[in-house]
Amino acid sequence: MHENSNETVSKLFEQVSRTLADRYEVIFYVDVKTNEYRICSSSDEFSDLGTANQGSDFFKDLIRDVNNLIHPEDRKMVIEALDKKSLLETLDKNGSVSLSYRQVLEGRQQYVELMIMYAHDDHDHLVFGVANSDAQIRHQKTIEAENRNFSDIATALASKYEVIYKINSETGEYTEYSTSSDFAWSNSGNKGTDFFGDTQKNLKDSVYSEDYPMVAENMKKENFIRTLKAFGKLTLNYRLMIGGTPSYVSLYAVSNDEEAKNIIIAVANIDEAKREMYDITHDMMTGLLTRECLYTSINERLKTDTVTPYYILYFDVKNFQVVNDIFGTNFGNQSMRYIADWIRRTFSEKCLSGRLIGASFGVLIPKDEWDPEKIEEGLSKFMIKNNNLEYHVLIHTGVYEIDRTEGDVSVMFDRALLSLSTISDEFHVHIAYYDAKIREHLMWEQEISSQLNEAIETMQLCPYLQPIADINGKIVGAEALARWEHPKYGFLPPYKFIPVFEHNGMIVDVDKHMWRCACEILSRWKKLGSDMFISVNISPKDFYFTDVLAEMKKLVAEYDIEPAKLRVEITETVMMNDAENKMGILDKFRCAGFIVEMDDFGSGYSSLNMLKDMPVDVLKIDMKFLGKSSNAERARIIVHNVISLTKELGIVALTEGVETQPQHEILTDMGCTLFQGYYFAKPMPVKEFEEFAGLKTSEINNYK
Secondary structure, three states: OOOHHHHHHHHHHHHHHHHHOOOOOEEEEEEEEOEEEEEEEEEOOOHHHOOEEEOOOHHHHHHHHHHHOOOOHHHHHHHOOOOOHHHHHHHHHOOEEEEEEEEOOEEEEEEEEEEEEEEEOOOEEEEEEEEOOOOOOOOOOOOOOOOOOOHHEEEEHHHOEEEEEEEEOOOEEEEEEEOOEEEEEEEOOOEEHHHHHHHHHHHHHHEOOHHHHHHHHHHOHHHHHHHHHOOOEEEEEEEEEOOOEEEEEEEEEEEEOOOOOOEEEEEOOOOOHHHHHHHHHHOOOOOEEEHHHHHHHHHHHHHHHHHHEEEEEEEEOOOOOHHHHOOOOHHHHHHHHHHHHHHHHOOOOOOOEEEEEEEEEEEEEEHOOOHHHHHHHHHHEEEEOOOOOEEOOOOEEEEOOOOEEEEEEEHHHHHHHHHHHOOOOOOOEEEEHHHHHHHHHHHHHHHHHHHHHHHHHOOEEEEEEEEEEEEOOOOEEEEEEEEEEEEEOOEEEEHHHHHHHHHHHHHHHHHHHHHHHHHHHHHHHHHHHHOOOEEEEEOOOOOHHHHHHHHHHHHHHOOOOOHEEEEEEEEEHHHHOOHHHHHHHHHHHHHOOOOEEEEOOOOOOHHHHHHHOOOOEEEEOOOOOHHOOOOHHHHHHHHHHHHHHHHHHHHHEEEEEOOHHHHHHHHHOOOOEEOOOOOOOOEEEEEHHHHOOOOOOHHHHOOO
16 A cells, blocks of 8 residues: 655655754764765754864864863763764664764753764765754754755665654644555554554554553653653654564654644664664573673663662572472573562662572662562562472572772672671571671781781691590690781681681681691600690581592601591581581591591581491580580480490590589599590690690700
C-alpha cells in the first residue's frame, strides 16, 4: 500500500526537512577534505557562533569560537569531541554524534545541543546542527531558499529511520513513510485519520509485553502532547515484536510549534547496536552489569552526582560451592540468576547493580534508600528450590559508605568485602559495615606483613618456650610459641600478629621459622645431654601450602635429632576439612617417628568419634573447658572420663591452662600425667627457660 514514487518520497523529505531543520538555530555544512564550510542561521542570536556565512577552515575557527562562546567548564569536552580525527572515527562507527553543552551569549548561559552527521550518501560533507535546548518555542521559518543544504540534512536524518510519521495532532490525520513494514504499527497504509487511536489499538500486539505499559502510557495523546509542549521532543527506547522476536527500537518525536500541532515521529532500528552493547556491558548468566561496566557506571554516577550520599554493597554467597557440589552446576547457575532477580526486585532504578566475580554481586545505592532491616529479613529467609527440596543460601552483605576522596571504585568494593571478616555468627548475622577500626586493622595488617621477612631474618620473631611438667613437677619439655620483639612497637603478643598471618597465608612462613628454631634448640640440648622435647604448631594452611612431613623430616636430618623430640601439634579444627587425607598424613608422621599431639581438645567442636579415629599420641585438654562451664561438677566428670578414655586408648593426657595448685591436684587424681600452664611457668625466652629447666648452658654457646 506504500507509494514508492520519487515524487512522493521527495515531498515527504521536504516535510521532514522543514520540521526537523526548524529545531536548529545554526547549521554548518563542512567539506571534510578542505575544511571549508557554509553557515545557515535562523537565529540572529546564535549566528554569532560564526563570523560569516562561509569560511575556509571550520576546525580552526571552531577552536576560536569555543574559547569565546562556550562555558569554561564545557570547553575541554567540546574540543575533545570535535577533534577532526576522533570525530570522523566516531561518525564512521555510530553514524552520528550529539553533544549538549552551555553557550554564553551576551552574558546569558543557555544549554544547546549539537547534532553532527554525514550528508546523505555523501561522506565528503558533514552537517552540524546547533539547537537552543532552552527554547520552548521553535522558530518556524522556511530556509530552503537560504541554503539548499537543508535537503541534505533531511536525507541524512531520514536515512536513519525505518518509519517516519507526520501527524496533525488537532485532527489526528497522519502520513506514514516506511522502508520496512516490520516497524510500522499503524496498519493503515500511508495515511490515516486517527493516529493516537490507531496506535493504541496496535501497540498491544506489536510491542514486547514488558515494555508495553511504558510505551502505551507515553503514547496516550494527552501525555504525548504534554511532553512535547514541555520539552519540544520525546524519545522512547523499547522492544518491538518482529517475527516473534523482540527487537530494540528508538522512537524520536519532535514538534515545531508551541502547541505541538505538527509532529514528526521517526522510529529507528537499534537492535543490533543495542544487543552488541548489551553483550559487552552485561553478564551473560545473570543479565546484571559486568564488573567492569558496573565500576564505570559508578564512576560516572559519582562524577555527575556530587551531592547524594551513597553506599557500596558487596553481596557474597558463602556456600555457593556446596550448592554446586550437591545439586550440580546447572542448579548453581540457576541460583545465580535467582539471586540476580532478587537484586533487581529489591533495589530501585536509582541503584546500580552488577555481578562482580564468581558468586558475588555489587550494588550502588543512595544512602536514604538503604533499609538494613528489609535486607536482613530477605537474606535470612533466602531459599532456593530444587524439585521438592528447599536449600538455604547463605549470603552476607558488606556495606561501605562512599568517601568522595577515594576515587577508586575497586577499593570501595574491597573495603565492603573486608567488613565481612568481622561477622562472627555467620548464620544469624548477614550485614557488616566497614568502619575506621577495620581501616586501622587493614593498615596494621599491611605494615606487619611487609615486615615479616625482615623479622625472621633478624630474629625479631623468635620462640618463647612454655614448660611442660610431669606428675612430679619435673620439666620434661616445652611448647614453642611465636613472639615478636618489634623494634618500633616493642614486645608483640601473638594475638597482634598471628591472626593476620593466618588470614593472609603468611602463617606458613612463621611456622617454618619456628620449626627450624626448635630444631636448632633441640640440637643444642642434645649436646648438653638433655632429653627434653619441644612441641611445635602446625596451622591448617600449612597442609595446603607446603609438604609438612617432608619439611619436618628434612629438618630433623639436618640438625641430627630424633624425630620424637620434635613433637607436632595439630588442632582439632585442622581435621574439620578433608579429615581422611589429614589422618593419612598423621599416620605417616607417626611411622617416621614423630609424636603427634592434638591441641585444644575441649575448646571447640570436640568429637569422641574423631578421637576414636585420629592417629594421635598425646591429647592436650584445654582447662578453659572447665572454666567456661556453668556446671562445674558436670564439666569435672567429663574431664575425668576423657582422661580415663585416653588411658584405655593408649593416649597420653596433657592438660594445658593449669593455673592453680588445686587444679593440679585434681588433675593428678584423675590420672593426668603431663601439665602446662601458669601454675608452673609462663612462656619465656629460650635462655631463661634453659636456666629454669636447670640446663648447664655454660658448657655450650647460648641460643641466640
